[in-house]
Amino acid sequence: MQNEGLKNIWAKYQKEIADDHYYYLRSCIRQNFFPGAEYYFLKILREVLGKDVYDDPRHTTCTGIGYHSDIVPFETIQTVVAREFALMTAAGYRNVAVSCVTSFGIYSEILETWREFPKELQKARENLWKATKREFEIPENIAHASDIIYKFRHQIAEKAKYKLVNTNTGKPLQIVEHIGCHYAKMFPVKGIGGAEFPQVLSGMIAAWGGDVVDYPERRHCCGFGFRQYLVQQNRGYSLSNSKKKLESMQPYEPDAIICNCPGCTMFLDRWQYTLYEMEGKRYGQNNESIPVLAYEELAALVLGFEPWNVGLQMHEINTESLLDKMGIAYNPDEKYLDKNKQPIGSFNKTGCLSCC
Amino acid sequence: MNKSIVVIGAGVAGIEVASILADMGYNVFIIEKNKNIGGNVAFWHHLFPNNRSAAEVREYMNQKIKVPNITLFPNTEVTDISQKKNVYVVRTNKDATFEVGAVLIATGFTPFDARRKEEYGYGIYDNVITSVDLEKKLERGENITTTQGMAPKRIAFVHCVGSRDAKVGHTYCSKVCCITGVKQAIEMSKMFPDAEMYCFYMDLRMHGLEYERFYKDAQENYNTQFIRGRVSEVSENKDKSIQLKAEDTLSGLPLKMKVDLLVLLVGMEQGKDSDKLCDILHLHKTPENFIQPQDPHLQGNVSSRQGVFIAGTCIQPMTINETMQNARSAALEINHYLLHL
Structure with missing residues (x-):
């Protein structure tokens, strides 16, 4: 891979990211699957970087999953998005930070629609007014949460306690990055680095000392694909997509997979378990599975936050191999204890998938 | 009558126009931004459809300008053109000034920058090259190997890179790429x-008399398979070979293939030279960004400005043969104009 070529492409796809005062729009599913990701996004921004983020309990799902499953009509989702913007407006914010890649795609698509077809914007304003008596301003800046972490990646690196370096060998960790289809494939200009050679996660990985693995199926869908998974009869198709990616990255012996999107994090994590159950096959080093983390979780680890507080026990694939390589201290006995040291329950199957 | 002409560009069209006008007794000043003449043919190896050496065409051009009333100004660029009645004053970056009766623009084409088709990985993956790169390597006598020094066992060619592609703003056909792919x-x-x-194509435009024969020959005698489908994505394998994905639209199946070398058949586009001259002279351009002739049927070499003429691939994509004929027509047009001033 020629770095100069990458730099040329990356230079084409940089965008303005607000420096402060974010109105945070959460994901529907992350709080259930990987709750530490959003918690640590807020914590890092507020406590490490000193930024102002408003986490509004009144905002709802963007209904993106319903929209992409043909359950929610376009007119409805525009009104829902208009309501999110109305809440932002009422709270006195102009910069949106979106947690979910699906939502980011939805907001981008709707803003483009309103730009191209102003009548749609007018209709959305009317529908929102009829339903809620609310009005809204269009955000001045809209960024995916990973854009914001990318923007501050060097500040995070300066404050880092750990690097993405194998402390046993001194070599950079080999990290697979997966940005998720709806981050940049629909609107390449809205993603840092574009759609073909995205920089948003690879920029973080490089800044924190790791190497990015460029494997042949890097751009391929994780397997979520909405209807591929949501229609039960299609789940084999979902699984086969994940398998294709895992088989393609296997020769590179990655130390971890870092994801941008809630669905991708879940599917690349959970389907490794399923594939093992079905075929008895693992795709990581030493016949183990590959740890899968959200970028906020990775940022939190780099900054030295305690792994079980970051929520890594919620992952199907154990992450201890990564923690060991990074030299992060942890107490295995506390993995499934809450803050009062009471057991929170554990996965039945997790332990069989890796070394612990 | 001012019997002097400035020709901008010393490629196939510019040289041919200059030599004909010189034969007619005009003084011709050729302004060329590069050190050498020849334009895009300067680094080409062999020419379709008969595989003749491009050096023969270059030699023809070299001979053509060896006449007293043609003066070549290499490494020179036009900085300004102004008009005083029927006289054009052309200034260059070398502080030269020419007062002439007519100006010919023959700035040719720029090969499409394949980096703009990011999905093909040109400039990023080692074993992805363009048709221009391949010609240059052949012309320099380099061994054709992968960047790992291996002889390629499987080579793929992607047609229409930067042509007939609304995504890059080029809806037109570049005319020469299909047959160049067959030749290469x-x-x-x-x-x-x-x-x-x-060869991955969307459809093959074999418009020349011999092209179909050449195309058949490739299939029958040169182990070349033509797959109707555009390549959607290119990746690099661990061994630096190239993985490509395409749809074989005839069999209706998606296709994934590992190749050692991928050649992108790049089309033609207009570059900064043509843009600059159009700005200076306020010339009309086609929606495809080529220079607009006054009348596509009857005045194909006349620009939208009196006394400024156009020839070759600054007008539209052309083969070398077509460029030669177009240049000859331009020479007659200029002669006719100057005689009737």
Whole structure:
């Protein structure tokens, strides 16, 4: 891979990211699957970087999953998005930070629609007014949460306690990055680095000392694909997509997979378990599975936050191999204890998938 | 009558116009931004459809300008053109000034920058090259190998890179790429007889008399398979070979293939030179960004400005043969204009 070529492409796809005062729009599913990701996004921004983020309990799902499953009509989702913007407006914010890649795609698509077809914007304003008596301003800046972490990646690196370096060998960790289809494939200009050679996660990985693995199926869908998974009869198709990616990255012996999107994090994590159950096959080093983390979780680890507080026990694939390589201290006995040291329950199957 | 003409561009069109006008007794000043004449043919190896050496065409051009009333100004660029009645005053970056009766623009084309088709990985993956790169390597006598020094066993060619592609703003056909792909596949097959050649196309435009024969020859005698489908994505394998994905639209199946070398058949586009002259002279352009002739049927070499003429691939994509004929027509047009001033 020629770095100069990458730099040329990356230079084409940089965008303005607000420096402060974010109105945070959460994901529907992350709080259930990987709750530490959003918690640590807020914590890092507020406590490490000193930024102002408003986490509004009144905002709802963007209904993106319903929209992409043909359950929610376009007119409805525009009104829902208009309501999110109305809440932002009422709270006195102009910069949106979106947690979910699906939502980011939805907001981008709707803003483009309103730009191209102003009548749609007018209709959305009317529908929102009829339903809620609310009005809204269009955000001045809209960024995916990973854009914001990318923007501050060097500040995070300066404050880092750990690097993405194998402390046993001194070599950079080999990290697979997966940005998720709806981050940049629909609107390449809205993603840092574009759609073909995205920089948003690879920029973080490089800044924190790791190497990015460029494997042949890097751009391929994780397997979520909405209807591929949501229609039960299609789940084999979902699984086969994940398998294709895992088989393609296997020769590179990655130390971890870092994801941008809630669905991708879940599917690349959970389907490794399923594939093992079905075929008895693992795709990581030493016949183990590959740890899968959200970028906020990775940022939190780099900054030295305690792994079980970051929520890594919620992952199907154990992450201890990564923690060991990074030299992060942890107490295995506390993995499934809450803050009062009471057991929170554990996965039945997790332990069989890796070394612990 | 001012019997002097400035020709901008010393490629196939510019040289041919200059030599004909010189034969007619005009003084011709050729302004060329590069050190050498020849334009895009300067680095080409062999020409379709008969595989003649491009050096023969270059030699023809070299001979043509060796006449007293043609003066070549290499490494020179036009900075300004102004008009005083029927006289054009052309200034260059070398502080030269020419007062002439007519100006001919023959700035040619710029090969499409394949980096703009990011999905093909040109400039990023080592073993992805363009048709121009391949010609240059052949012309320099370099061994054609992968960047790992291996002889390629499977080579793929992607047609229409930067042509007929609304995504890059080029809806037009560049005319020469299909037959260049066939020619290069045959050349590679001759060089590597055991290797497999694959050409990915959306449809093949074999408009020349001999092109269909050439195309058939590639399939029958040079191990070249034509797959109707555009390549959607290119990746690099661990061994630096190239993985490509395409749809074979005839069999209706998606296709994934590993190749050792991927050649992108780049089309033509207008570059900064043409843009700059159009700005200076306020010339009309086509929606495709080529210079607009006054009348596509009857005045194909006349620009939208009196006394400024156009020839060759600054007007539209052309083969070398077509460029030659177009240049001859431009010479007659200029002569006719100057005689009737």
